[in-house]
Amino acid sequence: MSTIKIADALSGILPEGLSVRITAYDGSAAGPQDAEIGIELRSERGLRYLLTAPGDLGMARAWVAGDLTGTGFHPGNIYPLLDLMSSTDRWRIPTAREALELVRGLGWEHLNPPPPPPQEHLPRWRRVMEGLRHSRARDAEVIHHHYDVSNRFYEMVLGPSMTYTCAVYPTADATLEQAQEHKYDLIARKLDLQPGQRLLDVGCGWGGMVRHAAKHYGVKALGVTLSREQADWAKLAIDREGLGDLAEVRFMDYRDVAEGDFDAISSIGLTEHIGIQNYPAYFASLHDKLKPHGRLLNHCITRDHNRPTRTGAFIDRYIFPDGELTGAGTVIAKLQDAGLEFQHAENFRTHYAKTLAGWVDNLVEHWDECVAEVGEGTARLWGLYLVGSRIGFERNDVQLTQVLATKTTDDGTSGYPLRHTF
Structure with missing residues (x-):
């Protein structure tokens, strides 16, 4: 069972002072209550996406699957969120020890990666079955x-x-x-x-x-x-x-x-x-x-x-x-x-x-x-x-x-x- 609230865990890697409200499916919340921009993690599958593919790939999987949503912007135009998140270089990169504690606190069961959304193409190493890179077939x-x-x-x-x-x-x-x-x-x-x-x-x-x-x-x-x-x-x-x-x-x-x-x-x-x-x-x-x-x-x-x-x-x-x-x-x-x-x-x-x-x-x-x-x-x-x-x-x-x-x-x-x- 999780010992760390999910919203607290997610807010821990966001830049300090970023005005974003985070809510999660476990009922937790973090960030300013009056923030114009909100991020909602809606399911355990979304958390598994984030933990098993840290970075842009995991966030993309959760977003495309509908497990990650938000407020303060249209789902077809998330410029307010991405512009805010990319306008700073103060991202918190957890140390190896911090990452281990984070996963332990959220639960090891979340490290089982779910199938990616159907829109995702094969990873580079698996594309060899389609031919060499930039072959005609590939x-x-x-x-x-x-x-x-x-x-x-x-x-x-x-x-x-x-x-x-x-x-x-x-x-x-x-x-x-x-x-x-x-x-x-x-x-x-x-x-x-x-x-x-x-x-x-x-x-x-x-x-x-x-x-x-x-x-x-x-x-x-x-x-x-x-x-x-x-x-x-x-x-x-x-x-x-x-x-x-x-x-x-x-x-x-x-x-x-x-x-x-x-x-x-x-x-x-x-x-x-x-x-x-x-x-x-x-x-x-x-x-x-x-x-x-x-x-x-x-x-x-x-x-x-x-x-x-x-x-x-x-x-x-x-x-x-x-x-x-x-x-x-x-x-x-x-x-x-x-x-x-x-x-x-x-x-x-x-x-x-x-x-x-x-x-x-x-x-x-x-x-x-x-x-x-x-x-x-x-x-x-x-x-x-x-x-x-x-x-x-x-x-x-x-x-x-x-x-x-x-x-x-x-x-x-x-x-x-x-x-x-x-």
């Missing part, structure tokens, strides 16, 4: 895990643009849809797209860039994605907009595209899935598909440093299995090593924070519909993920970098003007 499986949730769910969260990448806000008061349109147009201008040219968009998602290039620039655009649901949705959108003579989306690995001599290539949000050790082959492949003087625009999440880092346990198990990030310097270096000439780079970190806030607003607005579509656990998962990502961009833990490069010929000509024209 890449296809992890893309399916994240992107083939439900097209209707994505329509509600992403909005009419169906664009799941960082928007670029022309003004602070621009809407999410205006910012996504501006992003696509900025990329088109950076690539200097002209009527009659050919564009390859790798990792094309629901075909937003493909359709924009075809509709507004008269470009013959081909997009490829490893998500069958994305490809099916994109094909319907292309037909609906009457763009079938210019735009095409294929359910295909970018490495299997047989065509070459493209005037331009856009890669918007694919590099995060490639694996840092595969950057040389990735950029070499894109280099080979470009015609001389062709342009490449690479748009991806980066770190604020150039040390290769894997994502944390929560992101790896629930969002982007096998995901890896590094800094813009590494991206540019590998791009140069593949024979491409670097022309321009830009960091849109703060724009991604605004984009994520917009997606969270959409999730909250359509909460009941989202829960009906994918279940409450998945809806709660996305609220946690989107808010946590927003805070990461706000705190400069992650950035968003666009890099523009050309396939410069051996005689040194690149086709690039003296000054940028975009």
